[in-house]
């Protein structure tokens with residue numbers, strides 16, 4: 001993402017990850033999904049069959065290809081919807097480091113704690129390894145400050161996890177998916 005002007009995401013990624021924010025998730029609006037299975041067959045599943053959980057769905061364990069999704073949306077008033085979008089966008093721009101490249105929220109929300117608050121309380125805001133940095137603006141984001149390599153990011157993730165565990169006894173979990181080899 002080169003600037004906050006570009007918010008690019010796909011419906012396949014959003015369904016697989018059960019993407020969500022501000023108290024709503026894909027599971028609240030998905031009606032059905034068509035996908036291709038390992039044998040090349042096209043199947044369709046209903047909402048329940050998605051096995052949606054926090055940032056998880058059936059597509060997290062089965063690497064099927066999502067072709068299309070039908071959403072069930074509530075009818076609203078155009079101006080009110082536009083205002084809500086603006087409100088959410090403004091809130092994100094204010095709170096998140098959208099001017100720097102990142103993969104979004106690094107860690108999952110905790111059951112009984114706010115992960116970014118915990119990281120902040122451990123004094124980790126601004127911690128940098130190579131080009132990767134815990135954002136000064138929002139401790140839940142690791143940003144590419146200066147030509148970070150994937151190694152820098154992974155090392156910083158491990159450092160943050162270890163420090164939070166050492167200082168609070170909480171085991172924070174990764175929301176990002178790491179693909180490939182180091």
Ligand SMILES: Cc1cc2nc3c(=O)[nH]c(=O)nc-3n(C[C@H](O)[C@H](O)[C@H](O)COP(=O)(O)OP(=O)(O)OC[C@H]3O[C@@H](n4cnc5c(N)ncnc54)[C@H](O)[C@@H]3O)c2cc1C
Pocket residue numbers: 001008009010011012013014016017018019020021059063064065066067098102103104105177
């Ligand atoms: C600045 C920033 C803020 C973010 N904020 C949020 C947030 O508030 N809430 C949230 O939930 N997420 C957030 N994200 C994470 C992520 O961008 C979203 O979850 C997004 O919806 C994922 O869609 P994508 O197209 O980017 O998918 P990708 O990241 O490209 O893919 C996600 C996963 O889905 C798989 N996938 C993609 N397409 C298909 C398909 N057609 N069939 C099967 N599998 C597929 C990929 O292989 C991958 O495993 C944020 C990311 C950034 C960079």
